[in-house]
Amino acid sequence: MQIRNTRQRWGAAAQLLHWSIAAAVLVMLGLGWWAESLGYSKLKVDLFWVHKSLGMLVLAAMTLRLLWRLTNPAPALPGGLKAWERGAAHVTHYGLYVLLLAMPLSGWVINSAANFPLSVFGWFEVPAIVGPDDDLKSLASDVHGVLAWTIVGVLVLHVAAALKHHFVLRDDVLRRMLPGVRLRGSDGEI
Numbered sequence: 711m712q713i714r715n716t717r718q719r720w721g722a723a724a725q726l727l728h729w730s731i732a733a734a735v736l737v738m739l740g741l742g743w744w745a746e747s748l749g750y751s752k753l754k755v756d757l758f759w760v761h762k763s764l765g766m767l768v769l770a771a772m773t774l775r776l777l778w779r780l781t782n783p784a785p786a787l788p789g790g791l792k793a794w795e796r797g798a799a800h801v802t803h804y805g806l807y808v809l810l811l812a813m814p815l816s817g818w819v820i821n822s823a824a825n826f827p828l829s830v831f832g833w834f835e836v837p838a839i840v841g842p843d844d845d846l847k848s849l850a851s852d853v854h855g856v857l858a859w860t861i862v863g864v865l866v867l868h869v870a871a872a873l874k875h876h877f878v879l880r881d882d883v884l885r886r887m888l889p890g891v892r893l894r895g896s897d898g899e900i
């Protein structure tokens with residue numbers, strides 16, 4: 711399989727980034743809500759340590775993904791879609807890019823404004839992006855919570871659309887994001 715995208719399908723790099731970020735984001739949502747639900751304890755501190763570390767890796771992966779996307783044209787959407795369906799696909803995809811960059815950035819602001827140190831899995835330290843500031847910390851915290859639910863809402867639409875393409879429209883939209891899956895299209899490219 712090619713590293714770069716072709717006109718028919720996503721390349722290996724885009725697929726790897728899509729599925730690893732998708733898995734990390736689901737873990738991150740679970741970790742965030744679980745850790746928030748706990749009273750002060752060592753487990754809570756440890757969960758947030760993993761949450762912040764993994765979240766900063768999501769930020770790095772999303773930045774890489776955005777650069778890759780900007781330099782690598784996406785495969786064309788299948789023909790026959792209505793104008794609103796094309797519009798909805800673009801809005802949800804661009805929306806997910808914005809949300810998945812804003813989510814870790816707002817977390818980084820909470821941590822910096824709270825004046826906590828930030829180390830990614832103990833491998834390296836990340837500097838603060840803002841100075842200590844209680845008002846900014848609670849604003850960023852509210853933003854972080856609202857963004858989490860917005861991501862869940864957009865993902866429900868995203869996954870429903872992917873499944874509709876696969877099972878109802880029976881086109882290649884899901885297949886071309888899966889490694890090693892033969893396309894149904896006439897070119898038969900793998």
Ligand code: HEM
Binds near residue numbers: 806872886887
């Ligand atoms: C946290 C979970 C997920 C996130 C954050 C996410 C994010 C994204 C984004 C941003 C794109 C646009 C790619 C681009 O234009 O560069 C995309 C494409 C895609 N996603 Fe997801 N996704 C997630 C989960 C899923 C799941 C569970 C499925 C399948 C059921 C799926 C199926 C697809 C497909 C098929 C495409 C390609 C659409 C096309 O070819 O036009 N995604 N995803």
Ligand code: HEM
Binds near residue numbers: 738740741743763816
């Ligand atoms: C994709 C990335 C991220 C996702 C999906 C995510 C998700 C969440 C969720 C669902 C919560 C619980 C919210 C609530 O109950 O109101 C939360 C809380 C929190 N997250 Fe994240 N997070 C991400 C990245 C980060 C990063 C990078 C940091 C810090 C460097 C961070 C720091 C925090 C903190 C400190 C809280 C505690 C609650 C607060 O003060 O609002 N998060 N996160």
